[in-house]
Amino acid sequence: MEVKRSDGSRQVMQAPKCAPGEICKPLISCRVNNQGYITNNPTSQIQDNISPATCNTDRKKLMVCCPTTTTTTTTTTTTRPIILPDTTTTTSATTHTHHSSEGEKLLPSQCENIVTGFQPNLHVVEGQDASLGELPWVALLGYDDVKVPIWGCGGTLITEQYVLTAAHCVHSYYTRGINLTVVRLGEHNLGTDVDCLGIQCSPPPQDFSPADVFIHPDFDSRVMISDDIALIRLDRKVRLSAYVEPLCLPPDGMDIEAVLAGSQAEVAGWGLTETGQESLILQKASLPFVNTTTCNPHFNYTLVKEQICFGGGAQDSCRGDSGGPLVFRGSSPFLVGIVSHGKDNTCGVLGYPAVYTSVTHYRNWITKYLRP
Numbered sequence: 001m002e003v004k005r006s007d008g009s010r011q012v013m014q015a016p017k018c019a020p021g022e023i024c025k026p027l028i029s030c031r032v033n034n035q036g037y038i039t040n041n042p043t044s045q046i047q048d049n050i051s052p053a054t055c056n057t058d059r060k061k062l063m064v065c066c067p068t069t070t071t072t073t074t075t076t077t078t079t080r081p082i083i084l085p086d087t088t089t090t091t092s093a094t095t096h097t098h099h100s101s102e103g104e105k106l107l108p109s110q111c112e113n114i115v116t117g118f119q120p121n122l123h124v125v126e127g128q129d130a131s132l133g134e135l136p137w138v139a140l141l142g143y144d145d146v147k148v149p150i151w152g153c154g155g156t157l158i159t160e161q162y163v164l165t166a167a168h169c170v171h172s173y174y175t176r177g178i179n180l181t182v183v184r185l186g187e188h189n190l191g192t193d194v195d196c197l198g199i200q201c202s203p204p205p206q207d208f209s210p211a212d213v214f215i216h217p218d219f220d221s222r223v224m225i226s227d228d229i230a231l232i233r234l235d236r237k238v239r240l241s242a243y244v245e246p247l248c249l250p251p252d253g254m255d256i257e258a259v260l261a262g263s264q265a266e267v268a269g270w271g272l273t274e275t276g277q278e279s280l281i282l283q284k285a286s287l288p289f290v291n292t293t294t295c296n297p298h299f300n301y302t303l304v305k306e307q308i309c310f311g312g313g314a315q316d317s318c319r320g321d322s323g324g325p326l327v328f329r330g331s332s333p334f335l336v337g338i339v340s341h342g343k344d345n346t347c348g349v350l351g352y353p354a355v356y357t358s359v360t361h362y363r364n365w366i367t368k369y370l371r372p
Contacts, residue, residue, distance in 0.1 A: 022065040065177070103367030106159045111248035111334070130282045132188050132197040135268050137247035137335075138282060138325060139163045142182035143175065146209075149182045154269045154324025156335055157185055157246045160237040162370060165323035166338050166357065167219040167230040170210075183208045183234055186244040190270060191280040202243045208234040214369050216362070223302040228340040228357045230323075231369050247325065248334040254360040256308055256336065260289040265310055265328050265336045269321030287311045287326070290353040298343050298352055306361040308337055309353040326356050335359050 137157045142149025153169035163183055168174040187205040188195040195202045212233040219227045238244050250256075264286045270279050287310040295309035296302075303309075310326060326337035337356030359366075 024065055101367075103370030106162075106370045106372065107367070108159070108246050108248060111332075128284065130188070130268060130284045132195055132200060132202055133243045135282060135284065135325075135327075136186070136241075136243050136245045138185075138187075138268050139165070140184040140187050140270065141165060141169055141180055141323060142184060143178045143180055146181045150178070151190065151270065153322045154339065155183065155232065156325040156338070157238065157244070158249060158335070158366070159246050159370060160240065161234050163232040163234065164335070164338065164359070164366065165230050165232060166228045166340055167215045168225060168228055168340075169323040170213050170230050170232070171215055171219065173220075180210050180213070180232075183210060183232060185238055186241070187282070188243075189281050203241065206238055206244060208236065208238070211235040216365065222304055225341050225355070226304050227306060229338060229359075229362050229365075231366060233369075233371075247327065248332065249363055249366065250334050250336065250360040252360060252363040256358060256360060257289070257291055260328065260336070261291070262289075263328075264288050265326050267310070267321065267324065267326045267339060269324040269339065287353075295353050295355075299355065303355065306358050307340070307355050308358045309355055310337070311353040312351055 139155035139157055140151055141153040141155055143152050144150050152175075153165060155163040155165035155169075158164050163185075170180050185206045185208070186202060188202060194204060210232050214231040214233075216227040216229050219229070221227070266284055266286050268282060268284045270282060290309040290312055292303060292305075292309065321339045322341075324339045325335055326339065327333050328336045337358055340355045340357050342354040343352045
């Protein structure tokens with residue numbers, strides 16, 4: 001099995017590309033459809049609209065893939081299935097008009113009572129291989145080539161057809177224009193076609209195309225990497241099994257500090273290990289909760305309430321883990337956070353926790369977009 005891996009950080013993934021007939025040039029000099037030039041200091045809404053064409057990562061001098069001719073063209077493309085509104089616009093002809101209550105019905109039925117019976121599991125082995133089928137909700141995001149994708153981020157299956165991830169994993173500014181092409185579930189060892197542990201073997205992993213991608217409308221607008229959350233609708237439903245099943249969401253407005261103070265949560269992914277190499281086998285590590293008062297000084301007091309911190313020891317999430325799950329493994333496991341970013345792109349530095357998107361604050365936003 002050929003494996004291609006991203007060499008980017010938790011924030012920035014791949015090199016920029018422009019399509020044939022386009023040239024990378026300063027935003028202010030790009031004339032669009034004979035309707036004049038775009039300001040080099042756009043509003044957040046304008047920046048969202050042009051972000052799929054961004055071809056550099058220097059915010060002081062935005063560069064875009066600009067058409068070499070002024071002929072009017074259509075800007076919608078199925079190879080960039082990114083949705084950047086707080087509206088019902090989609091990349092398909094179907095309009096999403098479902099309400100949060102309807103989306104709630106699509107969540108796993110066993111998640112209804114996770115607010116009771118919290119029993120912290122403090123026996124998780126840190127920084128080691130996950131067992132085969134132990135984490136059936138973990139998704140792997142692949143970019144560029146469909147047949148031999150570049151594996152660059154993680155995600156979490158939350159229904160039979162939706163995966164939750166970090167916004168920076170699917171926003172073209174941070175992927176530098178490289179398209180998300182594959183979402184894989186049921187993977188364990190990237191180096192083998194069939195994963196086995198002794199006489200136990202799992203079915204082949206399931207690969208899906210992203211049908212729709214929803215990025216939170218406030219992503220990266222309040223502070224750097226804030227509201228770092230996105231929802232991916234797969235092109236079809238997954239085949240549920242012991243190796244592929246959704247994870248529960250926390251209730252809306254859960255007091256994470258009250259629940260997790262003094263406890264740990266588990267992060268998982270195929271990212272960099274302590275050896276400096278990306279792992280072929282799914283890794284897991286148990287991380288302590290760090291309250292905002294302790295964490296905020298490490299990030300220049302810019303954290304917002306929708307961000308939470310874990311870690312600070314030698315174990316940490318790292319490159320390639322972005323978008324992956326942070327899970328409270330109590331009597332009823334649920335998704336606490338989404339891997340977002342660390343201090344100055346570092347990993348596993350003593351005393352420096354990492355930042356995660358707090359999922360409880362976004363439950364209503366998530367369920368608003370769920371549909372059968």
